Amino acid sequence: MSQTAQKANGWLVGIAVLCGLWLIQNGSDTLLVPPQPSTAESFAAGPQLQPGSPVAEPMRPSEPVRIRIPGIGVDAPMMRLGLGKGGGLDVPPDGNRNIAGWFKDGIPPGAKGTAIVAGHVDNAQGPSVFYALGALKRGTRVEIDRKDGRTAVFSIDAIEVYDNEDFPDQRVYGDQPHASLRLITCGGGFSEKTGYQGNVVAYAHLAEVR
Template sequence: MAMRPSAPTGAEPAPADPGTRTSVMMLSAVVLLVLAVGLFGGRHDASSDTARLPPPVGQAAPAAPPPPPAARTTPAAPAGKHLPRSRPVRLLIPKISVDAPFTDLVIGPTGQLQPPPANDTNLVGWHAAGASPGEAGTAIIAGHVDTKTSAAVFVGLSQLKKGDAFSVARADRHTASFVVDSVEKFDKDNFPNERVYGDTPQAQVRLITCAGSYDRSAKDYTENLVVFAHLV
């Protein structure tokens, strides 16, 4: 039985200047809005290190324009309960026995969000340039549903229901607790980018994985499963 990997190490990110923080969030939101979620199932033939999330059908991923000048100096006021920025350490979902460390997910050179490595079945990723879990904004957490050889960390994600609880242990030693608002499936060819990725003044989280049937010709799943949740 393979041992679970330990939590990744790394220096705690410094608190962002409000203007800089807003610029990053606006830029990240623009980039994310051109993405359709892709390979969060690991049964593709390409190396897991080169798997990428494809842009919407028929589109190339355009370069993100800079945020408008006003956005650089006028951050949106946070609404409701929220925590300061801090790196996530572990995702804990008791109902489906998830206890997994985090890795950073970044936007690659083609403007696409890279998924977590497919060779680690107990690993989740977060969009490190976006909101951290518990911080005001929309934090993105992604994980594989399976690999070529076995089930993966988010194989049971569809079992979550409205009202279920989960938490994120953070590097600042605070725990961000969340409650599920809804669990929904979306066809990858008609993925609601703005609804899923759009920034919010509240502290919210999206848990994302693959769903639907596996298309062997496309080497991809036909749908994405998204869990919408908020900080409590």
Template sequence: MPSSQSAEEEEPQKKRAPWGVIALVLLTGLALIRNGSGEFAVGPPQPASAAAADSRVHGQTRDTGPAPLPFSLADRVKIPAIQVDAPIQPVGLDAEGWVDAPPAEDPNLAGWFTGAVSPGEKGTAVVVGHVDNNAGPAVFYGLGSLKKGNRVEVKRKDGRTAVFEIYGIEVVDKNNFPGNKVYSSNGKPELRVITCGGGFTKENGYDGNVVAFARMVKTV
């Protein structure tokens, strides 16, 4: 794996894969967080229907807002409302075309998908993480309890922090993953935070993904 410095130097020259292609891969790929055990007495919280992204504002272009940041590796994610404070490691696609997940044995670790923009750049960044593992709840166990207006802070390796505000959170069908809806970009810096959710069976694991939709509201 290249050092952070070489990655910083090389990444801006990489050609980003078009979301139309990535979304197809992720229709099954986001079952990456497929190790979620779901075998606890109380399952992870699920989003309320009222928290779904409003179609009237989803993807809406705003004339105002902070200017996009340049590329920088993601370093840490904080979601104060659910007490998340976790390091981020880069993740890509594995040999089978799945989005690679952070190691399941580390419950407090998130992954930034390198096939998308970095958090704070123009476009839609993607951060993923496990909902649970064999030992219990993991980093994004509480994601489904978030509400519109909650903040997600992503600290970057360049020392800047991109602050995002959630405008929708919902469960989507893993087998019919709505890639265009989840990954669409309006040319502004946005973020999706994704984990497993929905129903669970031992045979197939979770049947959905919890997706938090957020837009950047400031940088610090």
């Protein structure tokens, strides 16, 4: 396993842990249950492109600066996220409901390989940037503006939810021959004692470059 893959593995494990504790520390008294992925939008077996879906050539690496998902009302700036001392992800600021982060030591969105982007599902004030991630449909477009002035346009291939104990590391962050994207937030069941019990993951591929 490469050094990048090892870091990605530690980061994803960290997401599951942080999601379980985050709402306990910052949750409001009235809980709004985020939408959960429909089985109709999931993969039957492993990540794969939808038949006939256009696939764009990978772009040169460039830092992402903004993410838009018009289908669920997302329009947010992006920030770099590294690994904390414990090996988990340094999450975006708790108080900012409209910001997403990308793993700065991994693949930038649009470049060849698998790029990882994470965002909170909620905070003490209510829904956050990826609250509606579970409501995505196959074919939904995700636009990511980059520092090089170009926009990477991704097409959603599937949306799935996993329990923390059964998070499929290789399936989510494993290398791909094209430019791939994973959007991750907290989800699944919720416990007042331990918080969210899993993660919602949206799989996408680069379909267009603008």
